[in-house]
Amino acid sequence: MLEVEISGVKLKNPIIAASGTFGFGREFSKLIDLNLFGGISTKGITLKKCAGNPQPRLCEVYGGIINSIGLENPGVEAFVNDELPFLKKFNTKIIANINGFNKEEFIELAKIVSPLVDMIEVNLSCPNIKEGGMAFGKDPNRVYEITKEVKKVSACPVIVKLTPNVTDITELAKAAEKAGADAISLINTVSAMAIDIETRRPLIKMVTGGLSGPAIKPIAVRMVYECFQKVNIPIIGMGGIMNYKDAIEFFLAGATAIQIGTVNFVNPNAVSEIRKGIENYLKAHGFKSVKDLVGNIII
Amino acid sequence: MKLLDVEIAENKMIANGIYLLSFESDYLANTFKPGNFVNILVEKDSIYPLLRRPFSISFVKENKVFIGYKVVGKGTQILSQKKKGDSINVLGPLGNSFLIDKFNGKVAVVGGGVGIFPLLSLCHELKKAGNKIDVFLGFRSRSDLFFVEEFKELSDNLFISTDDGSIGYKGNTVEVFKTKIEEGNYKVAFSCGPKPMLRFLKSLNLPFKCYVSLEEKMACGIGACLCCSIKGKDGNMLHVCSDGPVFDIMEVEI
Numbered sequence: 001m002l003e004v005e006i007s008g009v010k011l012k013n014p015i016i017a018a019s020g021t022f023g024f025g026r027e028f029s030k031l032i033d034l035n036l037f038g039g040i041s042t043k044g045i046t047l048k049k050c051a052g053n054p055q056p057r058l059c060e061v062y063g064g065i066i067n068s069i070g071l072e073n074p075g076v077e078a079f080v081n082d083e084l085p086f087l088k089k090f091n092t093k094i095i096a097n098i099n100g101f102n103k104e105e106f107i108e109l110a111k112i113v114s115p116l117v118d119m120i121e122v123n124l125s126c127p128n129i130k131e132g133g134m135a136f137g138k139d140p141n142r143v144y145e146i147t148k149e150v151k152k153v154s155a156c157p158v159i160v161k162l163t164p165n166v167t168d169i170t171e172l173a174k175a176a177e178k179a180g181a182d183a184i185s186l187i188n189t190v191s192a193m194a195i196d197i198e199t200r201r202p203l204i205k206m207v208t209g210g211l212s213g214p215a216i217k218p219i220a221v222r223m224v225y226e227c228f229q230k231v232n233i234p235i236i237g238m239g240g241i242m243n244y245k246d247a248i249e250f251f252l253a254g255a256t257a258i259q260i261g262t263v264n265f266v267n268p269n270a271v272s273e274i275r276k277g278i279e280n281y282l283k284a285h286g287f288k289s290v291k292d293l294v295g296n297i298i299i
Numbered sequence: 300m301k302l303l304d305v306e307i308a309e310n311k312m313i314a315n316g317i318y319l320l321s322f323e324s325d326y327l328a329n330t331f332k333p334g335n336f337v338n339i340l341v342e343k344d345s346i347y348p349l350l351r352r353p354f355s356i357s358f359v360k361e362n363k364v365f366i367g368y369k370v371v372g373k374g375t376q377i378l379s380q381k382k383k384g385d386s387i388n389v390l391g392p393l394g395n396s397f398l399i400d401k402f403n404g405k406v407a408v409v410g411g412g413v414g415i416f417p418l419l420s421l422c423h424e425l426k427k428a429g430n431k432i433d434v435f436l437g438f439r440s441r442s443d444l445f446f447v448e449e450f451k452e453l454s455d456n457l458f459i460s461t462d463d464g465s466i467g468y469k470g471n472t473v474e475v476f477k478t479k480i481e482e483g484n485y486k487v488a489f490s491c492g493p494k495p496m497l498r499f500l501k502s503l504n505l506p507f508k509c510y511v512s513l514e515e516k517m518a519c520g521i522g523a524c525l526c527c528s529i530k531g532k533d534g535n536m537l538h539v540c541s542d543g544p545v546f547d548i549m550e551v552e553i
């Protein structure tokens with residue numbers, strides 16, 4: 001009932017932990033059963049280890065948080081040697097989120113990790129780094145170019161993660177599809193800012209950061225809906241999902257699977273609650289599977 | 300570490316804007332070590348505040364857990380309005396703990412403001428281990444004082460200072476500590492307080508080990524989100540929630 005498929009990869013349920021909000025799984029494994037997830041998208045990795053941005057990196061705003069982690073991570077070698085073997089013990093699909101500062105790095109990363117995981121998620125949307133990330137991801141030509149090169153060398157299906165910080169996200173979705181992406185995931189965080197009026201300073205050291213959480217959900221649902229009209233590859237939807245009702249919205253808008261991010265900080269049990277909620281919803285509305293919901297909005 | 304729904308036993312004001320909250324939890328009371336903290340969801344299904352809030356466990360008594368906190372923003376304001384019998388969701392115990400040992404000589408404990416909260420149980424355990432303890436506490440003003448009787452009982456000497464001089468020494472608690480270093484002949488120091496205070500403490504280049512409990516904005520509390528990173532001495536990233544909150548003061552950039 002809950003099983004979905006993305007380019008031949010079967011997820012036992014459509015819930016994936018969103019990159020950057022779930023570490024390498026290890027941290028949460030002491031608290032919840034990682035087998036509950038259909039998949040886990042690991043913290044974004046780069047070729048070399050990366051220290052990330054200065055503090056403060058986090059602030060809270062109405063309905064969400066702004067972060068500027070800046071891709072702190074131990075680098076691909078440590079990921080492969082120290083983190084992957086642990087994650088492989090669980091019955092869940094592993095999605096490696098990769099981040100290059102230029103095209104060559106994306107290719108190199110894809111070569112190294114794609115034979116070792118179920119899927120890779122090419123993050124062309126990180127708002128918190130100066131080069132690469134969102135800077136590439138805003139330009140459909142660069143999205144096309146990088147996706148194409150990564151596809152050439154990748155041993156597993158390739159998901160391209162898109163940024164919402166553009167006028168028309170469907171242009172990016174179409175570029176990814178044309179270049180051979182197996183799926184797209186959206187949305188990454190929304191570029192945002194908050195100011196402390198007492199000190200008159202920005203609440204984030206880098207001045208701007210990425211907004212996630214319930215505040216961005218309506219934007220994300222709209223973007224999934226728009227992309228669903230324009231591309232034929234599966235869409236993985238995310239942005240502000242806090243409960244099963246939010247998840248159902250994404251399926252109806254056109255998502256085949258969903259990712260949950262910020263909610264993990266608030267309610268580490270969210271995955272099991274959302275899973276049960278989806279199941280009950282399907283039964284109550286007479287649907288046989290999640291697939292029946294995808295894009296099934298009535299306009 | 301566990302996720303627990305607990306029922307508030309008591310939540311009362313103990314000083315100006317300072318509250319002491321307690322609840323029963325056999326699990327937390329048995330696993331807790333001084334320095335540990337918990338992540339409290341002050342309101343379920345809330346949009347603002349959205350995240351959990353981190354608070355040190357001040358002390359435990361039998362199966363009761365006590366958390367002292369200061370009202371500073373929306374989250375702590377909501378928490379202060381909770382009544383006996385209300386339920387809150389608690390994630391813990393989190394983080395590492397202070398080193399407890401019998402030190403051959405005196406121990407100094409230096410606390411400022413809300414940083415004083417985690418130091419009470421530390422003093423309990425240090426005393427139980429057979430140590431002599433000098434305690435230095437800094438408050439803003441006389442009306443902000445809390446836990447003073449408790450610290451008096453556990454310490455050999457208690458030095459109080461206030462910013463406005465309304466009680467005790469006028470000025471910074473680290474200043475007071477500095478004047479006692481020589482005669483105190485300390486073997487180790489423990490501290491928690493605002494960053495400027497800890498920077499001052501670090502600048503003293505103490506001739507003995509000094510362990511500090513740090514604060515950083517946190518989202519997950521368990522090492523997954525990398526929001527609370529600080530730099531270690533060697534440039535490596537450390538996470539206040541999972542590598543700390545207690546660090547050797549010389550091993551971290553403050």
Ligand SMILES: Cc1cc2nc3c(=O)[nH]c(=O)nc-3n(C[C@H](O)[C@H](O)[C@H](O)COP(=O)(O)OP(=O)(O)OC[C@H]3O[C@@H](n4cnc5c(N)ncnc54)[C@H](O)[C@@H]3O)c2cc1C
Nearest residue numbers: 352353354355367368369372373374375413416514515516
């Ligand atoms: C490990 C740890 C242990 C702590 N133990 C205690 C404790 O025992 N007692 C206590 O009173 N407080 C403690 N704090 C601080 C406490 O977490 C914050 O005061 C609280 O989160 C503020 O929430 P709020 O919604 O009321 O304030 P907000 O509206 O979120 O913010 C109000 C003000 O508080 C500051 N603030 C918010 N979060 C933090 C934070 N995590 N650390 C420092 N400042 C913050 C903000 O910068 C702002 O100036 C601890 C913090 C950490 C990281």
Ligand SMILES: Cc1cc2nc3c(=O)[nH]c(=O)nc-3n(C[C@H](O)[C@H](O)[C@H](O)COP(=O)(O)O)c2cc1C
Nearest residue numbers: 018019020044067123187188212213239240261262
């Ligand atoms: C603290 C934090 C770190 C993140 N790090 C990454 C990352 O490394 N790679 C990535 O593709 N997305 C990253 N994201 C974005 C999330 O994967 C997700 O796209 C976004 O948070 C929206 O979902 P949410 O509202 O459910 O959190 C991060 C988000 C947060 C909050």
Ligand code: FES
Nearest residue numbers: 520522524525540
């Ligand atoms: S709060 Fe998430 S890593 Fe420390």
